Amino acid sequence: MEDLKNEVFIEILDGILENPYIGIILVDTLGRISKVNKTYLEILGLKEEDVLNKHILEVTPHSRLPEVLRTRGVHLADYWPVNGHDTIVFRMPLYKDEKLIGAMGQSLVLGAAGAKILSKKLKELERELTVYKDVVSCIYSSKYCFNNIVGEDETIRNVKSIAQRASNTGSTVLIMGESGTGKELFANAIHQASPRKDRPFVRVNCAALPDNLLESELFGYEEGAFTGARKGGKLGKFEIANHGTIFLDEIGDMPLAMQAKLLIVLQEREVERVGGTKPIRVDVQVIAATNRNLEEMMKKGTFREDLYYRLNVVTLNVPSLRKRPRDIYLLINYLLPKLNQRLHTQVENVSEEALQLLCSYDWPGNVRELENLLERAINLADLNQDSCLTPEFFPSLSRTVLRPVPSIEPISVKSVDNLGEAVGKLEEETIRRVLQNTYNNKAQTAKILGLNKSVLYRKLRKYNLISDY
Incomplete structure (x- = not known):
């Protein structure tokens, strides 16, 4: 059976190579010509022995196949006059087992009028495709950057520092924190600071979608996959986010059956559409967020342990606002x-x-x-x-x-330029007052203020309070 399939494939390949309207030339990774069909030889006005094993630039000095080998890019529909013939050229790299083995050029031979008409139509389609790409980029784009995350408290600064490092590595990120702490803000900022910032940022709320729709929403579906499926099928969010970032919000609410499928995607970096038969490679940075305690959920069997460890590569624990009360002043000045x-x-x-x-x-x-x-x-x-x-x-x-x-001065939006000075003054007075109340007990002062002892000493030196007490 396998031999029969190979024979059919060879016959089809021979038919393509003998097509009188398509010229085909193949080069190896060094740019040497390894295969050329009769149609392309006629275009060149040469014989097979004149071109085989020669460098492509010796035969066609203006060839762009070396560029394809160097950049591994695909060139679609170039109008390319060759030796008096008008052709539309397609160039692409060739791979075997994901390893580059050469490049191929295909030249569609047309009359001058036909070539120009086809080239014009293809250029129009390319322009339309660019418009659609711009629309996708507009819809699926991040809104916030790290400058939008307001806070000078040490806890929030530490989380920002970890997040900024994660934006450069592309590692999977798990953001945990109470509702309203800014988990989505961090996800947006990570994407915006990453090399993927010009690619899509796709958010999926795992809690908002019914269980029966979540799989097709994430992975897409093929035409006819189920009753009511769209003609031509539908792209899933992972495919839309390809080369960009996918943000899985409320991951703790994802049903167990979907958790198993998501685990496979994270491991293999492949998705399979509903009703599909072949995997589709995707290159995405995955950011997940939840306000639920995933470790407790694992103990109860409502969240997969293997998925948790797959997601928990870089962890961000976004602090609650009550744990950084000094940032309230900064946030009010930012929000007003x-x-x-x-x-x-x-x-x-x-x-x-x-x-x-x-x-x-x-x-x-x-x-x-x-x-x-x-x-x-x-x-x-x-x-x-x-x-x-x-x-x-x-x-x-x-x-x-x-x-x-502690008592504080009124905040005015007009004085925002001196905000750092105002916050520093408030911090200094608060530390001074607590030191007085504790009779200069540094350990007790640090405990009351919720600071590490080394941090307290740093602030004492900053405000010249060590000599005072």
Whole structure:
């Protein structure tokens, strides 16, 4: 049976080589001609013995096959006059077992008018394809970069540092953190800082898709794969993200059956469409995110252990907002101008009392909740024709039991240029006050402030507080 298949293949190949309208020439990796058909010899006006084993540039000095060997690029539909003949040329590298073995040129022989018409049509198709690629790039693009991740707390700076390194390596990244901490922001920033930034960034919400649609959404499907399948089939998100990044949000909500299929994709870097019979190679950086405890899920058998370790190459634990309260001031200054611009308002200040309120809240919804509360407060202040946010514009927080915080100065958007100085002053006063309350007990001071002892000493030197105490 195998011999019969080989015979049929050879007959088909011989038929292609003897086609009177297609000239074919093959070169090895050094550019030496290893095969040429009769049609191409007639185009050249030469005999087989005149060209075999000679370098392609000796026979056709302007050939671009050496360029194909060097770049491994594919040249489609070049209008190429050869020895008085008008041809449309296709050039491509040749591989065997994923190893380059040479290059091939195919020349479609036409009359002058036919060649120009075909070339024009192909160029038009190429322009259309470019437009579609631009549309895909526009739809599937990252929105944020690392500059959009606001925070000076040591925990958030450490996470940013790890994420920036991961953007250069292309390793699989698992982002964990509570809802609203900015996991998607980190995924966008990693893609934007990576060599893949000009390629698609494709987000898939694993929790939003029904189980029966998730497989076809991720891997695509072939025509006729199921009732209602689109004619011509459909690309899956992995194929769309090829050479780019795929962001699997809410990975902890993926059903077990799909987890097994995803594991194969991560191991083999191949997808198989629903209803398909052959694997499709994909080159993507995978970023997954979840607000669930995957280790607990593994113990309960609701998340695959092998998938967890396959995803957990680079781990980012995004801290909650209550663990970095000093960043609340920075976030307010960052968010206020953005919200004013979007809402067409001019609320520029936050009163000291309102800041006390905001900084003493636990923020279960984290940065997302902070932004939503600020937007609601700005709307209320604007309706009241007030340019300063006061506690009355945060009615939901006013009813909450709050923890005590040190007194702080009001924040103004107009003074954002001196924000670093203001935050430093607040930090210095806070450390000074805690040192006084602990009678200069450094260990107790570090514990109260939630700092490592070495970090506290660094800050003491920074603010010249060691000599004072």
